[in-house]
Amino acid sequence: MKRIVVVGMQWGDEGKGKITDYLAQKSDVVVRFQGGANAGHTVVFSDTKYSLHLLPSGILNPDIVNIMANGMVIDPIIFKKELDAIKNLYTLYVSSRATIVLPIHKDIDLFLENSKGDKKIGTTAKGIGPAYTDKVARIALKVADFVDLEHLEENLANYLYLKRFELKAYGLSYSASKLYEELLPYAVYLKRFVTDTSILLNNLITENKTIIFEGAQGSLLCIENGTYPFVTSSSPIASSVPLNTGIAPWLVDGAVGIMKAYTTRVGEGPFPTEIFSNLAHEIREKAREYGVTTGRPRRIGYLDTVLIRHTKRVSGISYLAITLLDILSGIDELKICVSYTLDDQIIDYVPSNIRDFEKATPNYIVLEGWNEDISNIKSYKELPKNAKEYLKKIEELTNIPIMLFSVGADRTQTIVLKDIFN
Ligand code: IMP
DSSP, rough: OEEEEEEEESSSOHHHHHHHHHTTTSSSSSEEBOOOTTTOEEEEEEEEEEESSSGGGGOOTTTTTEEEEEEEEEOOHHHHHHHHHOOSSOOEEEEEESSSSHHHHHHHHHHHHHGGGGGOOOOOSSSSHHHHHHTEEEEBBBBBHHHHHHTHHHHHHHHHHTTHHHHHHHHHOHHHHHHHHHHHHHHHHHHHHHHHHHHHHHHHHTTOOOEEEEOSSSGOOOOTTSSSSOOOOSOOOOTTHHHHTTTTTOOOOEEEEEEEEEEOOOOOSSOTTTTSSSHHHHHHHHHBOOTTTTOBBBBEOOEEEEHHHHHHHHHOSSSOOOOOOGGGGHHHHHHHEEEEETTTTOSSSOSSSSHHHHHHHHEEEEOOOOOOOOOOOOOOGGSSHHHHHHHHHHHHHHOOOOEEESSSSSSSSESSSSSSSO
């Protein structure tokens, strides 16, 4: 495969950063195609720890071309802050068609969340939903409008005018000239990176470059196919790539689905296999399950293969990459959810009515665990028998081959079973 999408198969935080970093070592180009600074992963490079939210994962590798495509929402202030922290050389292009996240969007995000009471979604408060809302309402500032320095103040004034009734209802008020003053240095900075990335990407494809499309968030957070309304405002699945990068659908060769060996969720929303016993606390501490963007503790649950099969169906997944297998060492019994019961019926799908999803209870099979620490193993054959059984069961229940699994955060703690590039 030459052009591969990296898809989170659960509710985000599956370890996509680590796997993208691994795949990127064999690639020429890394493209982010949706979301914005709501994503987050930590990358350790030359002993320095970087928290990336907005930038593509290839940014720490000087040989990789990084692209932020048209489907993204870009906060120009965070953009500069993250790039200022990068010490190595990099190549980066930003789509002129991507959407700008303004300070207004963050204020609206907070206002709307606070107004929802117990109906909160638990957003990252980065202005993502409000920015996409403006895009769909056809009033957003695109990157091209933002870096048009001559017209920036006028563009901001037009935007505020179109937004006036909404802002008034929220009790928010802004001045175009003050916003212009605040944002102009960021527009000047961003301008040097801006191009039509669809043209660039199609040229790179013609040159037969190996390209990784890096999805942020997870498929169950997809605005179209996720657990609505507890979702983000974009589509992180494989079929989102052509639309959100400006390439033809048949130019995508396949997708690697990243899944944790168990399940986590941050923010609100139903979670059938959630664990409420002390085991959740143990897993959370061992795996440091806290959000990189918000620091919030993640909710922990058993592996749910109904979710994984849902993602396989809506996104298309060619291979699995399983992360955090080492975390399960020392647990006596490992439960895997194989179906739900809803109103006395056994079902094998994620109900679209959120009330039904809340009511659905998981049906489990139970596998024996293993006690050995597996974080230092270098090959599949070194795995304890029960860990091999666990992986085999995942393949059987998903009918997707495993290309690699990971037993720790370091690059070296990655056991590759199949070279998907050849
Ligand atoms: P938003 O994307 O900030 O609007 O948040 C919407 C929902 O998606 C919330 O439940 C967030 O916690 C969740 N979310 C957004 N980005 C991520 C991510 O990168 N990992 C996990 N959850 C996320």
